[in-house]
Amino acid sequence: MKIDTACIHGYKRREPTGGISVPIYLASTYRHGSDESPDATNYVYSRIQNPTRETAEKVVAALEGGVEGYAFSTGMAAIATVMELFEPGDHIIATQDLYGGAIRLFRTVLEKRGLEFTFIDTGDIDAIKAALRPNTKGIYLETPTNPMMDITDISAVKAAITGRDILIVIDNTFLTPYFMNPLALGADIVIHSGTKYLGGHSDTTAGFAVVGSQDLVEKLRGLHVSIGACLSPFDSFLILRGIKTLALRMEKAQENALALARWLEGHPKISKVYYPGLPGHKGHEIMNKQCRGYGAMISFETDCVETAHNILQRTQLIAYAESLGCVNSLITIPALCTHEDLPEEERLARGITDRLLRFSVGIENVQDLIEDLRQAMG
Ligand SMILES: *Cc1c(COP(=O)(O)O)cnc(C)c1O
Numbered sequence: 001m002k003i004d005t006a007c008i009h010g011y012k013r014r015e016p017t018g019g020i021s022v023p024i025y026l027a028s029t030y031r032h033g034s035d036e037s038p039d040a041t042n043y044v045y046s047r048i049q050n051p052t053r054e055t056a057e058k059v060v061a062a063l064e065g066g067v068e069g070y071a072f073s074t075g076m077a078a079i080a081t082v083m084e085l086f087e088p089g090d091h092i093i094a095t096q097d098l099y100g101g102a103i104r105l106f107r108t109v110l111e112k113r114g115l116e117f118t119f120i121d122t123g124d125i126d127a128i129k130a131a132l133r134p135n136t137k138g139i140y141l142e143t144p145t146n147p148m149m150d151i152t153d154i155s156a157v158k159a160a161i162t163g164r165d166i167l168i169v170i171d172n173t174f175l176t177p178y179f180m181n182p183l184a185l186g187a188d189i190v191i192h193s194g195t196k197y198l199g200g201h202s203d204t205t206a207g208f209a210v211v212g213s214q215d216l217v218e219k220l221r222g223l224h225v226s227i228g229a230c231l232s233p234f235d236s237f238l239i240l241r242g243i244k245t246l247a248l249r250m251e252k253a254q255e256n257a258l259a260l261a262r263w264l265e266g267h268p269k270i271s272k273v274y275y276p277g278l279p280g281h282k283g284h285e286i287m288n289k290q291c292r293g294y295g296a297m298i299s300f301e302t303d304c305v306e307t308a309h310n311i312l313q314r315t316q317l318i319a320y321a322e323s324l325g326c327v328n329s330l331i332t333i334p335a336l337c338t339h340e341d342l343p344e345e346e347r348l349a350r351g352i353t354d355r356l357l358r359f360s361v362g363i364e365n366v367q368d369l370i371e372d373l374r375q376a377m378g
Contacts, residue, residue: 003063003178003292004247010062013055024237025051047228056236057208059243060198063177064190066210068217070224071236075173075193076101077229078207080109082169082189084223085216088114090137095122095152097145097350099171099193100338122152123283125160132161142171144283147299147334147358148351149274151283154290158186173197173325178250179293183212189220194231196325200242200249204235249327249363253296256369257361263370264300269377271355272301296361297324299334301353307377308333308355314376317368324360329369331359 001009013022027050030043043049053071061069072078079102086092094106096119106117120127122141139161143152157168170182173193182190192198194206211220224230231239254277261275276287277294287294302308311331312320318329322337332338335354339347347353361369 006062007059007178007243007246011055011058013051013058022052022055022237022240024233026233046233047230048225050230050233050236052233052240053231053236056206056231056239056243059240060177060192060194060208061210063243063246064172064183064210065177065181066183066190066212067214068221069208069210070220071194071231071239072207072209072224073229073231073235074205075171075191075195075207076105077227078191078193078209079171080105081223081227081229082191082209082220083110083115084227085167085219086115086137089116089135091116091118091133091135092138092140093118093120093122093128093131093136094140095142095145095150096120097148097150098140098142099146099173100334100341102140102142102171104341121150122157123150125153125156128157128160132164136164136166138167138169140169140171142174144174144276144287144295144297146174146297147274147338147356149276149281149283149297149299151276151281151286153286154182154185154187174297175291175293175295176246176250176325178246179254179295180291183210185290188212188216193325194239195323197246197250198242198325199239200246200326201238202323202326202328204238204242206231206235206239250293250296252363253361254293256363256366257296257298258294259366260359260361260369260373261298261300264298264373267377269303269307270300271303274299298359298361300357300359301351302355302357305354308357310378311357311373311376314378315372316375317364317372318359318376324358326360327363329360329362329364331357334358 028046057069118131168187169189170187171191176197190210192208264270275298321330
C-alpha cells in the first residue's frame with residue numbers, strides 16, 4: 001500500500017455499525033466480562049485504551065512502518081514519556097538546533113533528574129563519534145532542524161553506533177511520515193507533534209511516539225499508561241480526520257514552499273533562504289537519499305530588522321503566530337518566540353538572529369502568498 005492510500009486505509013477498525021469513519025468513543029470505563037475473564041473486550045478503562053485513540057495510534061504506526069504507536073495529549077508529552085526510557089546517569093547526544101520546548105525539557109527538567117546531554121550538530125557524524133561516552137544511551141535528533149533546517153543523515157548515524165546499545169529517537173514533525181520514515185533508516189523511535197501536520201488544521205494538540213521493535217512496545221506501553229498523558233477521544237478523532245488529507249496537504253504545501261523559497265531568494269530585501277528543497281541547500285543531497293520530499297518549512301533572513309518587523313506586522317493572509325504545519329500560512333521570529341529561552345550568544349552563534357523568520361507555508365494559492373509578502377515588505 002502506498003503512503004497516500006495508507007493515510008486513508010492504513011488501519012481499519014471493524015465498526016459494528018459499518019461506519020466508514022470511527023466514532024468518538026467517550027466511555028471512560030467498560031463493563032467487565034466474567035469473573036474468570038474480566039476483559040470482555042479489548043477495553044477496560046480509557047487511559048489504558050480507547051477505540052478512537054487506538055485507531056489513531058494504529059494509523060500513525062502504519063504510516064511510520066512501526067510495530068506500535070502511542071498517542072499523547074501533546075508532542076511534549078510524547079517526548080517527556082519517551083525520555084523516561086532512560087535512567088539517571090545515562091548520556092544522550094542531541095541535535096543542538098532542536099525544537100525549543102525539547103531543549104527546555106532536557107535542560108530544566110531532565111538534567112536535574114540525572115540525565116546528561118551533549119548538544120551538537122548531529123549532521124556532523126565525526127562530532128557524534130567524538131561525543132560518544134561509555135554511558136551514552138540515546139541519540140535524539142530532528143532533521144530538518146528548527147529553525148535552521150540543518151540535515152542529519154540518519155543511516156550514517158546508525159552506522160556510527162553499530163554494536164552499541166544506543167536508542168536513536170527522531171522527531172519527525174517537520175517532514176511527517178508522508179515524506180520520511182525514520183524507522184526504515186535505522187531509528188528506534190519516531191516522535192511527532194500531531195498538533196502540526198498530522199492534525200493539520202490548528203484545532204488540536206497531540207503527540208505520537210512510534211516504536212520499531214517489540215522490546216520497546218512493552219516498555220513504552222507501560223510508561224504511556226503509568227504517566228497517563230493520553231490523547232482524548234475527541235482529539236484522536238480530529239487527528240484521524242486530519243490524516244485523511246495529509247498527502248494532499250503535504251504536496252500542496254511543499255509545492256507552495258518551493259515556489260516561495262525561489263521567490264524569496266530573488267528578492268533584494270532577503271539575504272538568505274534556508275529550504276532543503278533548494279538544490280543549493282547544504283543538506284539537499286541527503287534529503288534526496290532519505291526522504292520523499294522536502295516539506296514546507298522555510299527559514300529566511302531579511303536585510304534588516306525593519307523588514308522582518310514589516311513582514312510580521314503587515315501580512316494579511318500569513319499570520320504572525322507560533323506553531324506550524326496547518327492549512328494556514330504562519331510566520332514567526334524564533335529569536336523572540338520559540339527560541340527566546342536560549343542564551344543570546346548561543347542563539348546568534350547558530351544563526352538565530354533578530355532578522356531570521358520561520359515560515360510554515362500553508363495551502364493557500366501561492367500567488368496570494370507572494371503578493372502578501374510583497375506588499376508587507378513594501
Ligand atoms: C511543536 C513541536 C513539538 C512540541 O509539540 P506540542 O504538540 O506543541 O507539545 C515538538 N517538536 C517539534 C519539531 C515541534 O514543532
